[in-house]
Amino acid sequence: MEECELAEMRAALVGKKKRKAKPRPEPVPEEYTYIYLLQRAKSMKVNGSRVLMIPPADCLIENHRTCFANIGKVCRSINRTPESLAKFITKEFNTEASFRKDDALYIKGKFDTGKINTLIREFVKRYVQCSSCKYFQTTAVYTKKYLRFKCEICNEVFRVEL
Numbered sequence: 001m002e003e004c005e006l007a008e009m010r011a012a013l014v015g016k017k018k019r020k021a022k023p024r025p026e027p028v029p030e031e032y033t034y035i036y037l038l039q040r041a042k043s044m045k046v047n048g049s050r051v052l053m054i055p056p057a058d059c060l061i062e063n064h065r066t067c068f069a070n071i072g073k074v075c076r077s078i079n080r081t082p083e084s085l086a087k088f089i090t091k092e093f094n095t096e097a098s099f100r101k102d103d104a105l106y107i108k109g110k111f112d113t114g115k116i117n118t119l120i121r122e123f124v125k126r127y128v129q130c131s132s133c134k135y136f137q138t139t140a141v142y143t144k145k146y147l148r149f150k151c152e153i154c155n156e157v158f159r160v161e162l
């Protein structure tokens with residue numbers, strides 16, 4: 001009786017082992033995971049930067065309007081939409097602006113390039129740079145009224161009014 005039960009238990013164990021041995025996706029070894037995560041963390045540190053290269057604004061005054069020709073290029077360098085920067089500029093200058101087919105922004109009124117560059121820096125400080133770790137690697141989500149952005153370096157989340 002006992003022997004029979006033992007044999008059954010063995011059979012059950014073998015059965016279990018066999019089931020476990022069935023081909024399954026191999027679990028990722030712990031070492032690999034650790035190294036992978038470490039390398040990822042290191043690469044993020046390398047990619048993270050407290051220096052942001054922004055092309056200077058290319059502006060031209062014509063017929064009581066200021067043409068901000070390279071707003072697209074500027075916005076690609078700061079990873080934000082031209083619309084959000086345009087909104088900020090018009091609010092600060094208390095004026096109106098519209099985009100033309102060539103992607104240039106036409107701002108009503110005469111504004112010098114230096115002032116626009118200052119506004120771009122201000123925009124970056126408020127809507128791009130992480131105020132916790134001071135890095136610029138942030139990703140944005142837009143809603144009608146707000147801009148929500150998350151820092152890719154320290155994971156801090158910010159919500160600012162646009």
Ligand SMILES: [Zn+2]
Nearest residue numbers: 130133151154
């Ligand atoms: Zn941060």
